[in-house]
Amino acid sequence: MSKKSTRSSKPKPDPDSGTQSTVTALKKVLYISEKLLSDDDQRLRLDRFYHPGQGKDALFVTHPDGQIMELLEYAEPRRSWLIHSEICSNGRVYMTMPLDATLLALHHLRKHCTQKAMSLENIAVHEANTSRLLTQFVSSDSLGRVADVKVSGDLTFYKYNQERTLAWLSLKTRQVAETLKKKQIHCGHSAQSQNFVRSDKLAEDTVINEMNYTRMACDIVGRYLDADLHDQLVGYLHIPSEIQAIVEEKTAAQKRKSNVGQEDSNRKKIKLNNHDSDAASRLKISGLLDSEDVKDCIISPPTVEPLKERSMTAKEKALAKGAKGTKSIASFFKAK
Template identity: 35%
Template sequence: MPLSRRNTRSESSKNDEEENGIDTSDTKKKKKMSYVKKDPDQWIFLLNDSIVQESPDEENKPVICRLRHPRTGLGALFLFAKGDREVYEVTQFKEENRSWFIGNYVQQDGSLYITTPVDPVFLALPYLIKMEKTNKYMTADQIIHDDEFSETSRLCNTSRVSELHQVSQTKGSDSLCAYKFDKEKTLSWLKIKTERVAEVLEEKNISVCGAHSATFVRSKKSATGSKEDYLRYAHGMISDYLPQDLSSDLRQYLGIPSAPEKRPSEAENPPSKKVKLEDITPTEDYSKMGGIQEDKAKSKSKLSAAQKKLSQVDKTGMKSISSFFSPKSSKT
């Protein structure tokens, strides 16, 4: 039977592969595994030279940690440098179909990681607000603690952790100080931060009035925004590092009016772009009149000089050419 022949052939081929040391059972699996993307063991960073300065002390080497982001509450990457005295936010810039050429090696991950300095007080604020419920004064290491993100305690070693007194009430001495969240002091501190950012934006002539095309030419009127525009934009930048409730309180504290919200009817039922034909139908038919006038104008414009002279001749008593070709009437 043909089926038995095929079976014997397949069995013989398997036997040959086994004799040659080919593992037929794992061949396909190995091929699939060869296409699995591996996590890169190196990344491309854009950072300050002072962060990566060589130091004999291992504690001064930069360390990347995952901390809780003050805005979202989710994990985010931060970099500690110079013995945890400085902290930087790590932002990933990634686009599709990008890679890096490093010597003779091609790195598939074309991401670029950018580091920007961040005030550690912003990272400590959510923990300070959380401990407000206890109505107790606590030290920095008692407040800045997170079981999910164990590296959070590094914030206590930063050089600006002493600035917590700007957003809290304090007790004790400089060597042993306890803190308790103060909302009024926090809003006053954030107001100074926001106004300072707005001043820098205005000095740099940063456009805050909306998005523009790359080829857009600014006029004198559109080049500068109002004080309120810069303050609103600065508030948005500061709010990227604040909890939602504190961001709303800061907006009211600054006297920034809330953006007008769209009506539900406008958002759910947008105006129809389709125009009904019966609404634009004319009450009178002007097409015939226009056609007659156009035909007359065309006929007048097409007359030659001889035709114009012929039209001026007296044609009384003259027969037209068509009369010679018409059938003659029978005489009775």
């Protein structure tokens, strides 16, 4: 057997298999919010709730005081962590992000409370992990913003209200858009880093890309909504399609270039006018033109007319007649 075939026959070790030390396999890199670590007990819990944007259950970090955060995972191929003197083959990064649990509750309200009003206990019967979500992390006030609330004795019933939901989601979208503006995050298909954008161009883009901020904010909020509800929110906010947005950005860029070209042409005209005024002043000093002709040159520089000879006086005519036939003074300095 050749050496090449012997090497290829050996199985490659699996970095995530149990052959490595257990301590290294359990180490993970997690960025967690300080709000979840405010007390000494640090009684955190990992729960699985239905994620409407993903269409399946996802992990969430919860705290007994009612805080809930989504656990995001970023994984890239061929990545690892060097922790002290050990190498952790799991190069994934986990981080927590704050979340309004009402966005998760919308899926269950639209699924069970569209035709009739139901209590949270009845909704939880149909879903496995919904009881903890609706009873501990969603308040009745927040549900009242997206549903009609009816109270009968000790029981509270909720019925999904589409108009209230879209109004509440649009308010959420505008809040996210304002945050993007404060952070000066460039949105749109021609987004660039702020380090490579001039301040005057940045001010123009902020006005032009107003809808781009709304579109990106709508996409951020739509990550936690069902696909049909996200489409309804896009129509409610009158957000144009991406193809139309690309056309509008190209039109705005062409308009900006034409304005720059017009400014350059105006600068050239100013320089030409200054040059013409200087030339007219030199002609006036030379005495070759009359004062009226010089004024005409200053007032209307585009019209170019041939220079007019100044009419000679009687004294100048007599001197010219007397000098006829005489040699010029330059002839005396010629080489003989």
